[in-house]
Amino acid sequence: MTQPFNQITPENEANMLDKHKLFIDGKWVEGNRDQTIDVINPATDEVVSVVCSAGPDDLDCALEAADRGFKKWRATSPWERSKILMRCARTIEERIPELARVMTLEQGKPLIESKMELDRTVDVFEWCAAESIRTYGRLLPQRAPGLRQTTIKEPIGPVVGFSPWNFPAAMTARKIAAALGAGCSIIVKPSEESPGVVVGLVKACQDAGVPDGVLNLVFGNPAMISEHLIRSPVIKKISLTGSVAVGRILSRMAGELLKPATMELGGHAPVLVFGDADPEKAAEMTAAFKYRNAGQVCLGVSRIYVHESIYQRFLSRFVECANNLKVGDGLADGVTMGPLANSRGVDNMELIMADALDNGAKSVLGGNRIGNRGCFWEPTVLTNLSDSSKVMTQEPFGPISPILPFSTFDEALERANGLDLGLAAYAFTRSLDVATNVADGLEAGWIGINNFSPALAEAPFGGMKDSGFGYEGGPEGFNAYCQTKFVSQANMDDKS
Numbered sequence: 001m002t003q004p005f006n007q008i009t010p011e012n013e014a015n016m017l018d019k020h021k022l023f024i025d026g027k028w029v030e031g032n033r034d035q036t037i038d039v040i041n042p043a044t045d046e047v048v049s050v051v052c053s054a055g056p057d058d059l060d061c062a063l064e065a066a067d068r069g070f071k072k073w074r075a076t077s078p079w080e081r082s083k084i085l086m087r088c089a090r091t092i093e094e095r096i097p098e099l100a101r102v103m104t105l106e107q108g109k110p111l112i113e114s115k116m117e118l119d120r121t122v123d124v125f126e127w128c129a130a131e132s133i134r135t136y137g138r139l140l141p142q143r144a145p146g147l148r149q150t151t152i153k154e155p156i157g158p159v160v161g162f163s164p165w166n167f168p169a170a171m172t173a174r175k176i177a178a179a180l181g182a183g184c185s186i187i188v189k190p191s192e193e194s195p196g197v198v199v200g201l202v203k204a205c206q207d208a209g210v211p212d213g214v215l216n217l218v219f220g221n222p223a224m225i226s227e228h229l230i231r232s233p234v235i236k237k238i239s240l241t242g243s244v245a246v247g248r249i250l251s252r253m254a255g256e257l258l259k260p261a262t263m264e265l266g267g268h269a270p271v272l273v274f275g276d277a278d279p280e281k282a283a284e285m286t287a288a289f290k291y292r293n294a295g296q297v298c299l300g301v302s303r304i305y306v307h308e309s310i311y312q313r314f315l316s317r318f319v320e321c322a323n324n325l326k327v328g329d330g331l332a333d334g335v336t337m338g339p340l341a342n343s344r345g346v347d348n349m350e351l352i353m354a355d356a357l358d359n360g361a362k363s364v365l366g367g368n369r370i371g372n373r374g375c376f377w378e379p380t381v382l383t384n385l386s387d388s389s390k391v392m393t394q395e396p397f398g399p400i401s402p403i404l405p406f407s408t409f410d411e412a413l414e415r416a417n418g419l420d421l422g423l424a425a426y427a428f429t430r431s432l433d434v435a436t437n438v439a440d441g442l443e444a445g446w447i448g449i450n451n452f453s454p455a456l457a458e459a460p461f462g463g464m465k466d467s468g469f470g471y472e473g474g475p476e477g478f479n480a481y482c483q484t485k486f487v488s489q490a491n492m493d494d495k496s
Contacts, residue, residue: 006444018191020051020195022058022219023202025065026212031058031220037192042339043329049106051195053220056228059164062187062216063234066158069213070185073184074155076211078133078183085129085181087208093122095204099432102196104330107165108338108375111330114169114197120454121173121201124473127457129139131478132181146491153482155183156260157236160229161248163198164223165191165341165395166296170455171241172198174472174489176215178207182481184237184440187216189225193342210413225459226250231257237481240264241298243464262470262480265463266395267423268302270416272438273410275307277428277450279314286402286426289422291337295399296345299446299455302396303395311405315383318403319365322379327370339375340398349377349398355390356382356402366399393419409434417443422464426452 019036021028035053040046054062073081092099100114107114111474140149159177172190179186190198218225229235230253238254238261240247247265254261273282290301306314330338340346346369353367366378380400385392391402406412416425430433435449436438445463446455455461460476462468471477 003145015181018352020049020219022054022062023199023206023215023217024058024062025069025216026206029058031055031218035152035220037219039106039193039195041105041341042341042343043331044374049196051192051219054218055220056224059218059225059228062218063229063232065213065216066185066187067234069211069215070155070158072211072215073180073185076183081181082129082132083181084209085125085132085177086144088205088210089122089125089175091204091208092118092125092201095200095321096122097101098198099197102200103169103194103333104338107168108341109330110335110338113338114330114337117167117170118197120457121169123457124170124173125177128177128181128478131178131475132183135182135478135482137484142488148487148489150487150489151483152487153479154485156481156483158185158187158234158483159237159239160226161186161188161239162226162242162246163188163190165193166293166298168194169197169201172201174455174457174477175239176201178472178478179481180214181212181232182478184481185214185216187218187229187235189218189220189222190228192219196218222246227253230254230259235259235349237261239470239472239480241472244468247468260470262300262462262472262477262478263468264461264470264472265423265454265466265468266421267298267300267444267463267467268395268419268421269300269391269424269426269444270303270305270414270442271425272406272412272427273304273310273314274304274412274427274429274431274434275309276430276434277307277310278430279306279310280317282428283314283317284321285428285452287318290401291322291325291399294337294340294345294377295401296341296397301401301426301452303392303416304401305406305415306403307412308405308407311403315364315403318401319381320456322365322381322401327376327379327380329374337379337399340377341375343375345398346375346377346395348396349380349400352391352394352396352398352400353380356385359386359389361389361391361402382477387415387418395421409437413437413438413441417441420466423467424448424463460478 223242370376460474462471
């Protein structure tokens with residue numbers, strides 16, 4: 001068996017508190033000492049920690065550990081797995097204050113949002129703990145005397161999960177908790193830009209009694225790690241939350257190997273505000289959801305279409321709400337919008353703004369970077385937009401809000417469905433007929449009518465079109481970590 005190198009021992013642990021390490025086979029290891037990655041606080045541009053990188057030898061160790069861990073974990077009673085997952089939930093819950101601070105320090109969102117994300121993380125572990133004892137098969141109706149035909153659900157095997165930087169705790173937890181609840185082992189590879197809270201989750205799982213090898217954590221070069229792990233015969237399933245571009249690459253790789261995959265990819269969610277809606281209330285709710293996590297939300301609002309009869313009222317109240325946001329360091333009191341999570345986000349905002357203004361858009365509010373330190377961007381509202389501009393066709397993933405009028409239901413639906421992305425969509429109306437028709441007509445996997453619901457542990461979450469395939473959350477997401485056997489059993493002594 002390949003041995004991990006640079007293993008951390010109790011004697012040298014105290015000297016490495018600034019490093020986010022790999023977790024392989026129940027041990028914290030450093031990986032390649034020459035390839036650490038700086039973690040930057042997006043509010044200050046300061047290096048707040050470093051993350052270790054896995055080399056091929058470390059990945060082989062993780063694969064061997066996951067293979068051994070699976071054989072042990074799959075034989076563990078679902079009732080025992082449920083108890084351990086519930087202990088994970090309680091341990092994470094106890095550590096929310098410290099984990100939230102780490103998340104805000106590395107990712108930027110206001111502390112209150114980090115705490116809310118960790119509350120949802122606890123929900124995920126609790127729900128999967130309960131679901132693990134509900135992996136029922138079926139007894140099919142008997143076709144002949146002495147014949148029993150049943151289905152049996154079994155864990156699919158060791159899996160690999162890739163999670164993003166924007167919701168590092170919740171997105172990683174959905175993969176860990178569902179995989180472990182179903183009886184699988186897992187290797188998780190989160191983003192190197194917000195690693196600390198995931199390290200905290202893994203420590204909580206370790207302390208709660210998850211056996212060695214069942215849960216493994218690696219960081220490093222994304223392309224090298226994904227290819228090494230996906231192509232290993234040990235890995236039986238892939239789960240990605242990421243961009244469409246990365247999803248295409250990993251889907252092709254998984255498809256070549258005939259391995260099942262779940263792909264939760266990008267979105268460009270429209271909001272349709274119909275003429276019978278309360279424009280002020282709709283504006284307040286939409287603005288609050290839009291600027292959560294500085295607009296870096298895959299389910300978040302990207303395009304806002306408002307009926308022409310209430311357009312000005314909606315726009316006025318939306319601008320007022322956006323203008324009242326307090327932008328700053330997420331650890332500071334009273335801050336309601338933090339920085340973008342990285343400098344790439346600022347560069348993208350500048351490109352989007354330049355393109356919009358070149359195409360005749362009007363900036364009603366904001367439109368500029370704030371200061372020269374950190375990755376802050378003004379809450380921005382644009383009108384008079386061309387449907388072909390970047391902000392209308394590419395997921396902005398930032399605090400820029402395009403707001404446009406529409407005239408008819410058919411026009412609104414056509415514009416909402418006009419892109420190849422279909423992750424989420426929303427609408428506001430008092431009409432039951434309109435609500436029903438728009439829910440039926442919108443091409444998106446997650447639809448909110450008169451509300452914005454975050455991803456829920458008990459609800460299936462997945463996209464249509466280029467926004468991916470498969471589900472996370474709910475029984476649909478849990479079952480993705482299972483495979484079903486059909487067993488037809490006859491009595492050989494039956495004389496009939």
